[in-house]
Amino acid sequence: MTATVGAPVVAGARWDPPAAIAVRGTLLILPGRGEHAGVYDRFGRRLAVDGYAVRSVAPATAAAAVGEAVAPVVLVGSDEGALHALRLAATLAVDGAIVAGTPWSGAAPPSARTAPELRSVDRPNSSGLVGRPTEGSSLSSVGRPTEDGLGLVGRPTETGDPGRLRTGGWDAELEARSACPTHQARLTGDTGFRRGALTEPLPAGLRESVDPGAVAVPVLVVHGEADPVTPVDAARALAAALPQAELATVRAGRHDALNDITHRTVAAHVVLWLERLRADRAVTPILTVTRPA
Secondary structure: OOOOOOOOOOOOOEEOOOOOOOOOEEEEEEOOOOOOHHHHHHHHHHHHHOOEEEEEOOHHHHHHHHHHOOOOEEEEEEOHHHHHHHHHHOOOOOOEEEEEOOOOOOOOOHHHOOHHHHOOOOOOOOOOOOOOOOOOOOOOOOOOOOOOOOOOEOOOOOOOOOOOOEOOOHHHHHHHHOOOHHHHHHHHOOOOOOOOHHHOOOOOOHHHHOOHHHOOOOEEEEEEOOOOOOOHHHHHHHHHHOOOEEEEEEOOOOOOHHHOOOHHHHHHHHHHHHHHHHHOOOOOOOOOOOOOO
């Protein structure tokens, strides 16, 4: 069963590879605030074509889904779902996790880890869209109204809660989530999507329940450099606090990194990461791209 627009389904949606393709692994998706499984239909179909079974789960059903999944099993979460994915990755028998737009507020400095540990594995192409944390990423979109007059305000509160966002209406929320016109149109016409959810606090104690140091499996951290909900520096701090992480920052990317205008590039990088995870737990590069001097 593939989720469709308008179906307020949180768990149970599935995307399977074509019958002629052997399953190469399983991705268990945990949606974020306001979302349901259908929001990830495009992502699920794309990964299924590459041989990965994709399932949507709720946090309470994740353990059962892991037991039935074809390995390697990877938790995938966006926004609130990313925090659930990290929490569950520390306790369930999974092989990895992919988190996007994580509303993390930990204070671990990027300098706590060496440069090689944070380096890009698949170096960026000429567009530089994915794969390398930039040294001087601008956070100019955080904390100021946007110039398009939508009234978006994304300043983290003084209590250190960057996961809350005040918006100036539906148009502003769309701009905060994604720059992809197709995805914006999908959300606008989706009766199962809950508008305004990004202004709501995370479940009590969820962020505090995440201990990055306890996550022993490889983690791919994906984050938009222009995310107005959670500044990209929070993603860098999270990657620094995880024992084994790769940080992929998306140039001009917004909060819904898996469904942003660069979704093809992000999905391609996810496949590259999954293939490396299948090869070994160190996620050793299979293909290295260099630029001649």
